Amino acid sequence: MKPLLDHGRLFVLIAVLLGSLGACAGQRVSGDEMTLTASPADPSLNEIPAERSLEAAVDEQGAHNVLPLVVYDPIEPLNRGIYAFNYQFDRYVFIPLVNAYDFVTPVYVQQRVTNFFTNLGEVSTFANAMFQLRFDVASETFMRFLINSTLGVAGLYDPMTALGAPRRTEDFGQTLAYWGTPDGPYVVLPLWGPSNARDTVGIVTDSVIFNSLIPTEISDTLAWKLLRWGLQPIEFRHRTPFRYFQSGTPFEYDLVRYLYTKKREIEVLR
Secondary structure: OOOOHHHHHHHHHHHHHHHHHHHHHHHHOOOOOOHOOOOOOOOOOOOOOOOOOHHHHHHHOOHOOOHHHHOEEEEEHHHHHHHHHHHHHHHHHHHHHHHHHHOOOOOOOHHHHHHHHHHHHHHHHHHHHHOOOOOOHHHHHHHHHHHHHHHHOOOOOOOOHHHHOOOOOOOHHHHHHHOOOOOOOOOOOOOOEEEEEHHHHHHHHHHHHHHOOOOHHHOHHHHHHHHHHHHHHHHHHHHOOOOOOOOOOHHHHHHHHHHHHHHHHHHHHH
């Protein structure tokens, strides 16, 4: 089944949402509240930037003036607290580590590291394609992993993409959705970020499956632990362009929640 939106239209959707919400901010938010547009690296930014509640804006302005970004979020106060914690961790821990990694690692080496970890991700895609009985995706993924792990020197290079076999991604959250499991309430996970009840189960299951497939002779080594729990999170954050409170809107939490939900809808239907 084809996705509801292709990537180009998704980018247009994001641009429209950012522009519209930015305009709302300019009309309704005072100068003090607009501190959220400051860079997290700004040393003058000592407090978490203020955000407005979308529901409060609806009450004040009327539903017709606010984009329909509402997603089922029954534990929103807790989620917002975790979102604030993630911002602080990102600002003081993750981004400094990412900046250090970017400074000391040549771009060529960064690409090899990215290829290595994305090649490991083929394990999860293969398993979930099998769970979904999508044997065409499973066989293609198996070939990608086999060729890239051998000719591609342990996945440091990606000859399969050059040969016209682009990478597919499947996770256990998509598998649950494939068999009819609803996404459930929205949640924000500590350090991880936006998710929902179904995808949270999927994240845990994918991790268990992956770890169970790694031989103990490898998983028990210090080198593997440093790669898995040290370098991999930093590398992933490095190639994730999102930065907290730089969206130019006082409704950033609502925007992230909405875009994550729509992104997962597209990935499930792909």
